[in-house]
Amino acid sequence: MTRKLITGNGAAAWGARLARAEYIPAFPITPQTEIIETLAQWIDEGQIDSRMTTLESEHSMITTAGAAATTGVRTFAATSSQGLLYGMEMIYTVAGWRAPFVLVNVSRALSAPVTLEPDHNDVLAARDSGFLQIHCATCQEVLDSVLLAYRLGEDEKVRLPVIVNLDGFYLSFTREPVEIPDDKKVDQFLPPYDPGETRFRAGDPISQGVIVLGGSQYSYFRYETHLASLNALEVFEEASKEFEELFGRSYRAVEEYRTEDAEVIFFMMGSFATKAKDAVDRLRSVGRKVGLLRPRLIRPFPIEAIISAVAGKKGIAVIDQNLSLGKGGILYTELASALYSMTDKPVLVSFIGGLGGRDITREEFYEMVAVTMKAIETGKAPPPRLLYSKEELMQMKGLQSIARVEQRKGRGKR
Amino acid sequence: MYRIRFHARGGQGIKTASRILGTAFFLEGYEVQDSPRYGAERRGAPIFAYVRASKKIINERGIINKPDLVIVTDDSLLLLPIAGVLLGVTERTVLLIATDETTEVWKKRLNLQGLVLSISTQAAVESHAGLPLLGVACVGAAAQLAGAISKSALEEAIHEQLQPLGKVIVEESLAAAMAAYDQMEPYARCTTEREDPSADSYESPHWIDLPFEDARTSAPYIHAAATTFNVKTGVWRTMRPVIDLKQCNRCALCHIYCPDGVISLDAKGYPQIDYQHCKGCLICLLQCPTHAIDAIPEHGQEGEIS
Numbered sequence: 001m002t003r004k005l006i007t008g009n010g011a012a013a014w015g016a017r018l019a020r021a022e023y024i025p026a027f028p029i030t031p032q033t034e035i036i037e038t039l040a041q042w043i044d045e046g047q048i049d050s051r052m053t054t055l056e057s058e059h060s061m062i063t064t065a066g067a068a069a070t071t072g073v074r075t076f077a078a079t080s081s082q083g084l085l086y087g088m089e090m091i092y093t094v095a096g097w098r099a100p101f102v103l104v105n106v107s108r109a110l111s112a113p114v115t116l117e118p119d120h121n122d123v124l125a126a127r128d129s130g131f132l133q134i135h136c137a138t139c140q141e142v143l144d145s146v147l148l149a150y151r152l153g154e155d156e157k158v159r160l161p162v163i164v165n166l167d168g169f170y171l172s173f174t175r176e177p178v179e180i181p182d183d184k185k186v187d188q189f190l191p192p193y194d195p196g197e198t199r200f201r202a203g204d205p206i207s208q209g210v211i212v213l214g215g216s217q218y219s220y221f222r223y224e225t226h227l228a229s230l231n232a233l234e235v236f237e238e239a240s241k242e243f244e245e246l247f248g249r250s251y252r253a254v255e256e257y258r259t260e261d262a263e264v265i266f267f268m269m270g271s272f273a274t275k276a277k278d279a280v281d282r283l284r285s286v287g288r289k290v291g292l293l294r295p296r297l298i299r300p301f302p303i304e305a306i307i308s309a310v311a312g313k314k315g316i317a318v319i320d321q322n323l324s325l326g327k328g329g330i331l332y333t334e335l336a337s338a339l340y341s342m343t344d345k346p347v348l349v350s351f352i353g354g355l356g357g358r359d360i361t362r363e364e365f366y367e368m369v370a371v372t373m374k375a376i377e378t379g380k381a382p383p384p385r386l387l388y389s390k391e392e393l394m395q396m397k398g399l400q401s402i403a404r405v406e407q408r409k410g411r412g413k414r
Numbered sequence: 415m416y417r418i419r420f421h422a423r424g425g426q427g428i429k430t431a432s433r434i435l436g437t438a439f440f441l442e443g444y445e446v447q448d449s450p451r452y453g454a455e456r457r458g459a460p461i462f463a464y465v466r467a468s469k470k471i472i473n474e475r476g477i478i479n480k481p482d483l484v485i486v487t488d489d490s491l492l493l494l495p496i497a498g499v500l501l502g503v504t505e506r507t508v509l510l511i512a513t514d515e516t517t518e519v520w521k522k523r524l525n526l527q528g529l530v531l532s533i534s535t536q537a538a539v540e541s542h543a544g545l546p547l548l549g550v551a552c553v554g555a556a557a558q559l560a561g562a563i564s565k566s567a568l569e570e571a572i573h574e575q576l577q578p579l580g581k582v583i584v585e586e587s588l589a590a591a592m593a594a595y596d597q598m599e600p601y602a603r604c605t606t607e608r609e610d611p612s613a614d615s616y617e618s619p620h621w622i623d624l625p626f627e628d629a630r631t632s633a634p635y636i637h638a639a640a641t642t643f644n645v646k647t648g649v650w651r652t653m654r655p656v657i658d659l660k661q662c663n664r665c666a667l668c669h670i671y672c673p674d675g676v677i678s679l680d681a682k683g684y685p686q687i688d689y690q691h692c693k694g695c696l697i698c699l700l701q702c703p704t705h706a707i708d709a710i711p712e713h714g715q716e717g718e719i720s
Contacts, residue, residue, distance in 0.1 A: 005433075005440050005448070113634035116453060170475050174449035175436060271475060278473035282613040359476050363616045370618075390620040402652075403637055405713065 003179045008171030011139040011178050012078065012104045012164070013038035015146025017048050018186040019102070021076035024052045025064035031080040033106050033172060039076075050076075058087035065101050066094030066161070070200040070208060074150065074193045075101035080168065081108035081122045088125065094161055095130025096225060097208045098198070100153035101161050102146055103131070107270070108168040109356040117357020118167040120270060120322040124298075124330050130225050132162040132232050133298040135269045137255075139176040142166045144249060145296075147181075147190055151239040154193045157231040169357060170271040185246050229300045236297060253302035256309050258284060259291030264372045265310070266292045266365070267335060268319035272354050276319070279365030290369055295331075303338045310339065315347040315372040321354040328352070328384050347375045353387035360387060415468035416444075416560055416607055419481040421499045422549065423488050423697075425457040425673060430575060431487075431549035432463035434591075435556055437571035438563045439467035447472045456650075458673025458695045460497035467562070468607075481507055483605040485556060487548045489513040490700040492524060504528065508605045510555055512538070512548040529604055531555070533597070539590035542582055547590035554591030554598075561603030565595060651694025653709040659684050661706035668698035668707065 006014065012035045016024070024043075026036045042048045055061045058079050065077040079087065084105050105126075109119040123133065132152060134145045142164065149162035166172060200206060212218050236253055244250045255273075258280050259265055266276040273294045283290045293309050293316075295302060310316060320329025327333065332350040339345050349372045353360045364387055375381045418435065422428035429450040436448030444467040452461040464478045480502045489511050491497040503509060505527035511520060517530040533555060538546035550572065557563035568591055576584045626632075641649040657668070664683040676688040677698060687698075699707040 005437060005446060169449065169451065173451075174447060174475070175433065176447050176472075177440065177445060274473040275475055279613075281473070282610070286612055286614045288613070357476075361479070361619065362613075364619050366613055366616050367618055367621075385621065386624055387619070388621065388624055390622045393622060393624070400631065403635075 003177050005175040006139060006178050007034070007173055007175050008136075008139045008142050008166045009034040009106070009173070010038060010175075011142040012146060012166065013042070014178075014180055015104075015143045015164075016050075016076040016102070017042060018143075018181060018183055019074065019076070019147055019150050019190055020049075020187075020192075021074050021102075022050055023065075023068045023073045023075045024050055025061045025068065025075070025077055026052055026054055027056070027058045027061045027079065027083060028054045031083045031106075031108065033078060033080055035078040035104060035106075058083040059090055062087040062090040062094055062103070065103065066090065066097050066099040067200075067208075069094075069099035069101040069161070070097060070195070070198070072193060072195040072199045076104075076146075077101065078104040078106070080106035081110060084122050085110065085125060088129075091126050091131060092129045096221065098159040098225070098228070099161060099208075100150075100159050100193070102149045102153065102164060103161060104142075104146065104164045104166070106168050106172045107165055115356045117169055118270075118321070119355045119357065120165075120320075120330075123163060123165045124322050126163060127299060127330075130160055130229060132158070132160055132229060132300065133165060134162065134296055135165045135298055136171065136296075137269075137271050137273045137294065139166075139171055139174065140178045140249070141251070141296075142171060143178055143180070144243065144247070144251060147186060148236070148239055148243060148251060150190055150193070152232055152235055154195075155232075155235045155239075156196075158228050158235055159195075159198070160225070160228055160232070165270070167271040179247075179249075181247055189243060189246055232300050233297070233302055233304075251296060252305070253295070253297040254305045254309055255292070255294040255296060257292040257294070259293060259309060259313075261289055262291035263289045263314045263376070264369050265290065265313055265316050266319060266368070267294075267316050267331065268292075268321070269295055269298065269331065270321060272319070272321060272360055275360060275362070276365055279362055279369075282362070283366065283369060288369065298334075301334060301338065306335070306338055307342060310346055311342075312344075313346045315349065315376040317349050317351060317368040317372045319351045319353050319360070319368070323352055323355060332384070347372070347379070347381050349375050349381050350384035351387060352384060358387070415466055415470075415472065415474070416483070416562070416605065417478045417481050418465045418467075418483045418485065418556060418560075418605075419478045420463045420465075420549075420552070421484065421486045421488070421491050421497060422461060422463075423457075423491070423673060423695075424452060424459045424461050426487055427549040428461060428463050428487060431553050432465050434550065434568075434571045434575045435553045435563075436465045436467070437574055438553070438557055438567045439465065439560075441567040441570055442563055444468060444562070445470065445472050447475070451477070456693060458693065458697060460491055460494060462498070467560075478502070480504070480608065482608055483508045483510065483556060483559060485510045485552045487512045487552055489515070489520075490697055492520065493700060494696075500524065506606075506608070508559060508601075510552060510559070512546075512552060529601070531559075531598065531601060531604075533594055539586060539593055541586050547587055550587040551590040551594040554594035556605070557591075558595045558598035558602050559605040561605070565592065568592075568595065646690045649712055651692065651712045653694055653696060654689070654712050655687060655692065655694070655696055655698050656708050656710055657685055657687065657698075658706045658708065661704050663704050663706075665703060667701045667703065671697050671701045673697060 068075045107118045136142045153162040240251045318332040436446045440446045447466040450463040669677045676691045
């Protein structure tokens, strides 16, 4: 085991390497990432024994990954943002095939307008597909989650593909110290994939593209896939326990940070949650009882773990780095529905922040606690709050005044 | 925690420089986070990178708003507000500039209260290609200023990061870094880890309720569109550099400094800008010693390009 500085992209590649991914279909052009570049180099240098095929789109890449997985080959793929959306038709389809493989997504905000930095609308567009979703907050977690994802997806009780998500820039290009696990131990944790009876062979062909009409059979297949996804909660628990025994790092479905006696907790996912940890530490040092709850698993959604973690808390500041246009924060909606049946529910306050990689400052975390405290006192949550300042709007107005000059010029010419 | 921010132009090797510094801290037993930040990857565009180093786990992420040390390897960026070099610079921030002007000039020009230090671009160790090795020299200087990095850790970090580029580059970079390390000895440990203010008192963010604005205002359109009819690559510029040849003394600095190589010299040695490929970075304007280069708004000018 060695500890070295690597990026989130590097960590994802290391995960695939240690998992001994045998087949890597890849769309090699933007928005593809250094994950594939790194793996391609290792293949070229003979450091890993994998086969890579380049495809003309993410749509084909995901089709190929699903098809390969049904033959029992351990398959790894990676994409980002618009690429994930381009392949969305097949995201739903391969999950229905019950083909387990790992797809790493580097989260970046969606067009329009075009941007480069992260938020979670890309990966949440795949929320209802049947893919399981593990969300990471550190580069170490990216590597470890790829290993856990194979265990999870390949388990007999699950057999579903898994997305491992990391934030663009904040993890993908950021180097942090990462422990590279010993490969023998990884082999012990992750033996070769054996699909058993469900293996597809060319000599014994079956069809995956089944058509069922009338709704009844369709309901059966879809609900079975749903039940398989729910099984992943228990499997994750077992796998993470074993992982901790072998590697000493604990990954629960929901990370609880200093929540024990907390009155107010932040609820959020992804790498910005470490910023919340920083704010929690600082607020704790001046006596505020705050904590952080971070769901790692978004699908399946660990409802019971969340309910037991929020029991007795007075208020929750839900921070959504996404926006369901016409509704609001997706995580807020998920949490609210999960807690609806609870008696003595904490007050939920909805914040939308970090869209397109917009920073969330330490002071904003402090302020979110203050707003939540006030909501606890009054028993009434304020309307959802976009983290956006007066200064930002002034800057926008300045840019718009330039645009108006261009607009007048343009109209005059035509 | 040390919070160090690098500013440079795309292509000057600042990502590598920040990684060398990060690696050196890591070798000294620090927790480290280093990352480059750029938009559309474009040679000559302002970019930055940052390094955090601490004895404890680092939970902060993203842009460093309150740096302990700011390193600028291209002094033209100091005059470019969009580069944000002075963001969060206070009297306790050390500013290290690769420049041939004196630090007094920069202190006065930018009205800086804190310590300003410089690395001479003229005196810098040159690579075999004849270019000054400023990025790695600044890393050497930063290592000394932080006081937490030994020469041997710096050497190992340079080996680790630059080995794939070959022996010659490693040796040149070592020479550049060590020279700067020695040069900064009088200022050893000038960069200190900042005590963060207590969470008890803080300035509330000035959040506002975003007002509705109709699509004429709030849809993200570019009105100066269809510029590919006029310019092969479409217009990247908001401002266009224009050379007044009457004022030009044919020093060729604009030709040398243009990061895209779009300023050529005619038979008489006068510079000519290829507006088909000029991206409007205005480095030429900043370099011109006779102020013969002006910047004019791009809009309304497209039609003049053949």
